[in-house]
Amino acid sequence: MISSGDLVTRKSYKHDIIFRVKTETGQLLKLMGEHVRLEADAPLDDLEKVTGAEYHRRKSEVDKKEAYSYRLFRQDYRLLKEKREAEAGSGYTKAKETNYFQIPPRILHIDGDPLFLKKCIALYEQLGLQVHGQYLHEKEMPNQVLPLIEKVHPEIVVLTGHDSYSKAKGTVRELESYRHSKYFVEAVRNIRRKYPNFDQLVLFAGACQSHFESIIRAGANFASSPARVNIHAIDPVYVAARVAYTSFMDHINIWEVIRNTVSGEDGLGGIETKGLLRIGMPYTENQTEEENKEET
Structure with a gap:
């Protein structure tokens, strides 16, 4: 018997994606992707429970992709840091003793999935970024997003959750x-x-x-999904992080953003955008105390 919370795959799609059963409505069940931001409906007789061994095998594959994306981002972060240090020290005689501080932007991440939100928040923190996370159903986002922005005062806003295209409802356009x-x-x-x-x-x-096209035309800097493919749960974090760690003096190379993600160019795209990181001098011990006060 399949019930809410169970992990399942769809027979009609050759068991391609692992879903978690969210709700049951008679013989039709609402499904949420376990590792991708996809929402779907499926009849009970199309579903098959996922064994523990199969779940761990697939999770291991996902973990490897996540680790690879993280390594790519860390490599880019080191290059960006070296560039900042060189620029900060270029105007001083003792360039090797560069003494600067940086102010990354605030991020507001609004997610339609509380489990994915928790995972994203952990990654932001791992990357050293200040983030305010908020769970909202996608239908609530248009009305609730402005009050949240006015409360948090972010420089980056991420709106994500679950979505899907249905051929039965019309064309991809x-x-x-x-x-x-x-x-x-x-x-x-x-x-x-x-x-x-x-x-x-x-x-x-x-x-x-x-x-993708409608979201970009509405005013997003970055959006999914150009090829109407599934995107990974943490992809929006890497987009936000790249913007956050690029100097406001520099334009962001869109390809360099996309290549750090699990989904790649089929899943994500965007427009020319400036970075939002600002650096200052000199760095003092008093600043550390003030930063600690702000965090508590």
Whole structure:
């Protein structure tokens, strides 16, 4: 017997994705991707429970991809740091004794999945970024996003969760063919009405198979999914992190952002955007005390 919380695969899709059963409505069950940001419905007789051995085998594959993306990001981060240090020390005689501090931007991450949100927050913290996480159902995002922005005052906003394209509802060009894309579009449009500057408030929006073109036209800097593919749970974090650790003096190379993600160019895209990191001098011991006060 399959019930809410069980891990399952779909026979009709050759068991390609592991889902977690969210709700049961008669013979039709609502499913959430366990590792990708995909939402789907399926009849009970199309589902098969996932064994523990199969789950751990697939999770191991996902973990390897995540670790690879993390290594790529850390390599890029080191290069960005070396560049900042060189620029900070270039105006001083003792360049080797560079003494600077950096102010990364605040991030507001709004997620339609509380489990994915928790995982993303842990990764932001691992990357040393200040983030405010908020769980909201995708349908609530258009109305709730502006009050949250006014409360948190972020420089980067991430709007993500679950989505999917349904051929039965129409063509890939029609926004109504998607489960949640219209809510991402509406939320982005609402933000841009009040915060029109693309380089002062950077937006990422979308999930698996989302209507990329509509989200970008609404005003997002980065979005998913150009090829209507599934995107990994943590991909939005790497996009935000690249913006956060690129100097506001530099433009972001879109390919360098995308290549750090698990999904790649089929899953993510964007427009030319400036970084948001600012550096200052000199760094003092008093600053450390003040930063600690702010964190507590």
